[in-house]
Every structure is written in structure tokens, then in C-alpha cells.
Amino acid sequence: MNLxxxxxxVALADTRSFSRASEVVHVTQSALSRSIQMLEQELGMPLVDxxxxxxxxTPLGTQVLAxxxxxxxxxxxxxxxxxxxxxxxAGTIALGMGSAPGALFAAPLMTHLLRSHPQVxxxxxxxxPELQIAQLRARQADGLVITYRALxxxxxxxxxxxxxxxxxxxxxxxxxxxxxxxxRFEDLRAYPLVCTQVSDDAARTLIERYGxxxxxxxxxxxxxxxxxxxxxxxxxxxxVFLGVVAAARAQLAEGGLHELMPTPDAKLQAQFAFVTLxxxxxxxxxxxxxxxxxxxxxxxxxxxxxxx
Amino acid sequence: MNLxxxxxxVALADTRSFSRASEVVHVTQSALSRSIQMLEQELGMPLVDxxxxxxxxTPLGTQVLAxxxxxxxxxxxxxxxxxxxxxxxAGTIALGMGSAPGALFAAPLMTHLLRSHPQVxxxxxxxxPELQIAQLRARQADGLVITYRALxxxxxxxxxxxxxxxxxxxxxxxxxxxxxxxxRFEDLRAYPLVCTQVSDDAARTLIERYGxxxxxxxxxxxxxxxxxxxxxxxxxxxxVFLGVVAAARAQLAEGGLHELMPTPDAKLQAQFAFVTLxxxxxxxxxxxxxxxxxxxxxxxxxxxxxxx
DNA sequence: GAGGGTTACGCATCTCGTAAGGATG
DNA sequence: CATCCTTACGAGATGCGTAACCCTC
Numbered sequence: 001m002n003l004x005x006x007x008x009x010v011a012l013a014d015t016r017s018f019s020r021a022s023e024v025v026h027v028t029q030s031a032l033s034r035s036i037q038m039l040e041q042e043l044g045m046p047l048v049d050x051x052x053x054x055x056x057x058t059p060l061g062t063q064v065l066a067x068x069x070x071x072x073x074x075x076x077x078x079x080x081x082x083x084x085x086x087x088x089x090a091g092t093i094a095l096g097m098g099s100a101p102g103a104l105f106a107a108p109l110m111t112h113l114l115r116s117h118p119q120v121x122x123x124x125x126x127x128x129p130e131l132q133i134a135q136l137r138a139r140q141a142d143g144l145v146i147t148y149r150a151l152x153x154x155x156x157x158x159x160x161x162x163x164x165x166x167x168x169x170x171x172x173x174x175x176x177x178x179x180x181x182x183x184r185f186e187d188l189r190a191y192p193l194v195c196t197q198v199s200d201d202a203a204r205t206l207i208e209r210y211g212x213x214x215x216x217x218x219x220x221x222x223x224x225x226x227x228x229x230x231x232x233x234x235x236x237x238x239x240v241f242l243g244v245v246a247a248a249r250a251q252l253a254e255g256g257l258h259e260l261m262p263t264p265d266a267k268l269q270a271q272f273a274f275v276t277l278x279x280x281x282x283x284x285x286x287x288x289x290x291x292x293x294x295x296x297x298x299x300x301x302x303x304x305x306x307x308x
Numbered sequence: 309m310n311l312x313x314x315x316x317x318v319a320l321a322d323t324r325s326f327s328r329a330s331e332v333v334h335v336t337q338s339a340l341s342r343s344i345q346m347l348e349q350e351l352g353m354p355l356v357d358x359x360x361x362x363x364x365x366t367p368l369g370t371q372v373l374a375x376x377x378x379x380x381x382x383x384x385x386x387x388x389x390x391x392x393x394x395x396x397x398a399g400t401i402a403l404g405m406g407s408a409p410g411a412l413f414a415a416p417l418m419t420h421l422l423r424s425h426p427q428v429x430x431x432x433x434x435x436x437p438e439l440q441i442a443q444l445r446a447r448q449a450d451g452l453v454i455t456y457r458a459l460x461x462x463x464x465x466x467x468x469x470x471x472x473x474x475x476x477x478x479x480x481x482x483x484x485x486x487x488x489x490x491x492r493f494e495d496l497r498a499y500p501l502v503c504t505q506v507s508d509d510a511a512r513t514l515i516e517r518y519g520x521x522x523x524x525x526x527x528x529x530x531x532x533x534x535x536x537x538x539x540x541x542x543x544x545x546x547x548v549f550l551g552v553v554a555a556a557r558a559q560l561a562e563g564g565l566h567e568l569m570p571t572p573d574a575k576l577q578a579q580f581a582f583v584t585l586x587x588x589x590x591x592x593x594x595x596x597x598x599x600x601x602x603x604x605x606x607x608x609x610x611x612x613x614x615x616x
Numbered sequence: 617g618a619g620g621g622t623t624a625c626g627c628a629t630c631t632c633g634t635a636a637g638g639a640t641g
Numbered sequence: 642c643a644t645c646c647t648t649a650c651g652a653g654a655t656g657c658g659t660a661a662c663c664c665t666c
Binding site: 617618619620621622623624625626627628629630631632633634635636637638639640641 | 642643644646647649650651652653654655657658660664665666
């Protein structure tokens with residue numbers, strides 16, 4: 001007994017004719033006849049009474065038909081679901097996301113999936129990097145988008161490093177410092193700072209470059225994961241935003257915001273990585289996510305105002 | 309995609325090992341490996357991540373597993389149900405039964421099925437012979453057990469004539485006529501008659517043999533399909549039972565009842581037939597029914613007191 | 617090197633399409 | 642005689658087991 005035979009039988013029952021059924025399932029009438037015969041032989045009883053024109057199901061045939069129809073239908077659904085998933089058009093993916101990349105990726109990613117892949121369900125997981133890696137190993141997460149430095153050099157993970165994005169300071173165009181030709185760090189330090197969580201690594205870089213006064217801890221006036229809120233705050237006050245410059249791309253382009261470039265250059269970089277478990281097959285939907293994140297970074301880089 | 313592959317995959321998912329799964333489904337490990345590969349190829353994605361020891365399902369694999377398990381299970385049920393039906397151990401049969409044969413067969417048949425084939429559901433249909441034949445043609449009945457003469461000589465029906473059973477008169481042992489050496493019909497006629505419905509044919513035979521006075525119509529005191537009740541009545545009164553002698557076999561054997569044989573012999577016969585639709589496959593459960601009816605008639609004949 | 621999965625090869629079986637052979641109306 | 646189903650036959654596809662190979666522990 002195989003799915004083919006069941007499919008043939010269902011067609012036969014539907015058409016009540018070997019020849020018409022054979023057209024439906026695209027085999028010769030002879031092949032269909034044998035297929036049914038084999039099925040009958042295996043089940044031990046005829047399923048149809050062959051009567052000239054309009055064959056009739058036997059009692060057994062009637063019983064078998066209901067089950068066969070069900071099985072054939074479920075097989076078709078399995079095929080369909082698998083094809084959808086394999087094509088990345090459907091599926092559920094759990095994505096661990098660090099707070100820094102989340103600030104840049106989360107909203108655009110969700111928007112993109114809702115628009116272009118409505119069948120894909122996305123669940124974003126937060127938490128500390130170690131926790132997220134544990135979730136990845138436990139397969140509670142399909143992949144992570146996380147700050148590259150936060151990752152220990154283990155070999156059961158597969159890293160796909162995204163291009164580094166420049167971080168920097170952003171203020172509103174009407175900010176007192178906005179028109180200043182040569183900007184010193186001390187000038188900047190006079191204004192309150194708003195940003196997402198600053199990593200230890202980034203804090204170290206700031207201190208190395210600008211001295212102890214650059215330590216973000218006492219400097220930060222407001223911190224939030226909501227980059228949009230931060231930028232709106234900056235647009236309305238004299239606070240300065242510190243973070244991935246590309247996140248403010250739109251406002252920078254339309255002139256509402258302005259990037260401050262103190263001398264010397266901070267040369268801050270945000271480098272994100274896409275992390276999966278080595279040796280595991282990737283959900284196609286996850287590939288969609290990864291591709292989108294990559295293209296987002298690429299676009300950010302392309303539109304990024306180059307350092308002086 | 310075929311049932312074999314799905315079965316293999318379920319085993320693989322259950323054992324998390326190609327080699328152990330191959331033992332479960334009784335193929336070599338190599339064959340199972342290829343089977344899974346073919347399935348993965350068709351679905352377009354890996355279903356399991358091969359990791360040294362304890363393989364893991366991919367996200368797609370997890371989805372597919374649930375559906376595959378369902379399909380495999382239903383296929384097994386189909387096979388099981390078909391085998392049961394083909395073996396006659398299960399199924400539902402609708403059996404048209406004439407009142408005369410019903411009087412003899414109904415109770416023993418139901419008893420037999422309940423005891424020996426509890427999975428077989430029996431539905432007995434009554435009604436006029438023409439109606440029953442119509443039901444048979446409409447496949448509302450799987451078969452008929454009916455008085456042979458009641459049947460028109462049509463060629464879309466398949467008759468299986470059962471051996472003729474002798475009909476005759478039965479009274480209680482203590483009946484005034486019981487010890488009478490030579491019995492005339494007129495003696496018999498003096499006592500009330502109880503019987504099941506007497507067919508026109510039987511009535512004609514009686515009249516031909518014994519004259520107009522033998523017409524059953526004015527003679528019958530009580531008529532019922534319940535042969536048991538008729539016989540109990542006869543055992544308690546001086547009424548005489550007319551019908552298939554074999555129906556009273558037990559009581560005749562144990563001495564409670566007595567067969568009356570008037571001179572000349574009535575030579576009444578009840579001939580039943582098992583009728584099915586020509587060219588239609590027979591429900592195996594129906595064969596059980598037919599076999600039982602045949603054996604019942606055979607036993608009745610074997611135990612039948614031969615005519616003098 | 618031992619265990620577990622994959623690949624190569626030869627063989628048996630299956631299934632198909634073509635074509636011829638009944639049956640039925 | 643036309644339609645419909647079955648049977649015969651040869652070709653190609655499929656699936657299997659054996660055995661060799663590969664990878665990881």
C-alpha cells in the first residue's frame with residue numbers, strides 16, 4: 001500500500017471510472033487498473049465492483065475510501081507545508097537579539113516580515129548574551145543577532161560577522177554645537193547624553209580616547225532601547241545621542257538632526273554578528289531574516305555619512 | 309514521498325539514530341539513510357541534523373514529524389480495518405430477511421454473531437420481498453434471506469438456494485392426537501392452528517392435498533413471527549403449530565413436543581434462498597452470515613425426523 | 617580504531633506505457 | 642462496433658543489501 005495507490009483509488013471512487021480516473025492522476029488507464037488491483041490484493045478484498053459503466057464501491061471500498069481520502073489529503077498538506085517552510089515563506093523562528101542590534105534591527109525587521117512574509121512568525125528573545133547563547137544551544141532560539149564582541153570564542157557556534165557600523169554623536173540641527181567648526185570633546189561633554197546601553201568595550205574606547213571624563217556612566221542622562229524615542233528627544237532638546245549613526249539616517253538626511261564629529265575622531269564602531277549553531281540546518285525563514293539584516297546594514301553603510 | 313519514507317522518518321525521530329531506526333523498520337542502515345535523504349531531497353530541506361550520536365530534528369523536521377506520525381498511524385489503521393473486514397471479523401451488514409426464514413434464522417444468527425463475531429454489526433431489514441429486492445439493488449441491503457418462491461426470475465440477482473426444510477404440524481406430547489396411530493386431516497382440522505405467515509404457495513399446496521377445508525385463512529387462530537412464542541403456546545394448549553419442523557427441533561428431541569403426520573403426507577416444504585446482487589463483491593461478514601445460515605439448515609436437516 | 621552515517625555497485629522488484637485481449641452493451 | 646477494463650511484455654526507475662569509505666569521538 002502506498003500513497004500513489006490511495007490517490008488512485010480516491011480518483012477512481014470520485015470518477016467511478018478507471019479511464020477517467022487515469023486521466024485525473026495522469027497515468028495510463030492500464031497502470032491505474034493495476035494499481036487498484038495491487039491495492040485490492042494487499043487488502044485482501046475487491047474495493048470496486050467492475051460493472052460496465054459506473055463502477056460501484058464495495059462495502060470495504062466505502063470504508064477504505066474515507067480513510068484513504070484523509071490520508072491523501074494529509075500527505076498533500078505535509079508536502080505543502082514543507083514546501084512553504086523550505087521556501088522560507090512560512091514558519092516560526094525565535095531570534096535572540098542583543099539590545100544594541102535590537103535598537104537598529106527590531107522594528108525594521110518586524111515591519112519587513114509583516115509586509116513581505118506574513119506567514120513567518122517572529123519571536124524576539126532578549127536577555128544577556130550568555131543566556132541567549134544558552135537558548136541557542138538548547139534550540140530555543142534559531143539564531144542570534146548580537147554584538148560581536150560579546151561572544152566568547154567557542155567552536156560550536158557559527159558566526160557571520162556583519163559589516164561594522166560607525167557609531168557617533170548626533171544632535172539637533174539647531175543645537176549650539178551644530179555649527180561649531182572645530183569641536184572638542186569637552187564641548188560635547190557639557191551636554192547631557194542619551195543612548196542605548198553602552199557596552200564595556202565602547203566605554204573603554206571612549207575613555208582611552210578622551211580621558212576619564214568620557215566615562216559614559218555619569219554622563220548618561222537618559223538610556224533606552226527605544227532608539228526612535230531617543231532621537232525624538234534629541235530633536236527636541238540639546239541632549240546628544242550616542243549610538244549607531246545609521247539609526248538616525250533618515251533624520252540626518254532630511255536635516256532635522258546633525259552628526260557631531262569631535263576632534264579627535266572617536267572611531268567608535270558597532271559590529272554585529274549573526275550567530276547560529278554549527279552543523280544545524282538553518283530555517284529558511286531564518287535566512288530571510290539574515291538576508292534582511294545584511295541588507296539593512298549594507299543600506300546603512302551606503303547611506304552613511306563618511307568620516308571626515 | 310511515500311508511506312515507507314514517512315515510517316522510516318518517524319522511526320528515526322523516535323530513536324534519534326539511523327542505525328537503531330534501521331533495526332526498528334527492518335532495513336539496513338544504509339537503506340534507511342537513503343530513504344531519509346530522498347525524503348529530504350523531495351521536501352527541499354534537511355529534516356535532521358546529523359551530529360555524531362543523538363541526531364536532532366531540524367525545525368522543518370519537527371513540523372513534518374507530527375504530520376508524518378499521523379499519516380503513518382492512519383495508514384496502519386486503514387490496513388487493520390481492511391484486514392478485519394476482509395477476514396469477516398468486522399463490518400456492518402444489512403440483511404433483508406423474509407418473515408418465514410426470519411422465524412428460523414433471526415435469533416440464532418444474532419446470537420451467533422454476538423458470540424463469535426462481536427465486531428460485526430447486523431441490521432435486519434423486513435418488508436415485502438419486492439421491497440427487499442429493491443433495497444438490495446439500491447445496495448441498502450447486502451443480501452437477502454428469503455423464501456425462494458417469492459423471487460421473480462430476474463438475472464441481476466444471484467440465488468443460492470438453501471436445502472429445503474420440511475414443514476409440518478407440531479403439537480404437545482400430551483395432545484389428544486399425539487398418540488393416534490393413523491391421523492386424518494379432518495382430525496387435525498378440529499384443533500386451532502398457530503403459525504407464522506403462511507405463503508400463498510403453501511396455502512395452495514394444503515388445499516390441493518386436503519381440500520378447501522385446509523385453507524389456512526379461517527383456520528389460523530394465532531399468527532406471529534415469534535416462533536418461540538408459538539411453540540410455547542403449543543406446549544401449553546391443544547393448538548397445532550404449522551411451520552418448519554426444524555424450528556421445534558429442541559423441544560421435539562426432549563419430548564415436550566410431537567410432530568403430527570396426517571395421512572396423506574402434506575409434503576410441505578420451506579425452501580429459502582440466499583440472494584445477493586450479481587457481480588458485486590460480497591462483504592466477508594456476509595459470507596459469515598451465509599455460512600451460518602447454511603450450517604443452520606444443515607443441522608436442522610441432520611436432526612430432522614425423517615418422513616415415514 | 618570503534619561506532620555511526622554516507623556512497624558505490626550490482627541485483628531484484630516495481631511500475632510504467634504500449635499493445636493486444638476480453639467483456640459488455 | 643464502441644467503450645471500458647484487464648493482461649502480456651519490454652524498458653526504465655526504484656529500492657535493497659553488501660561493502661567500501663568517511664568522519665567523529
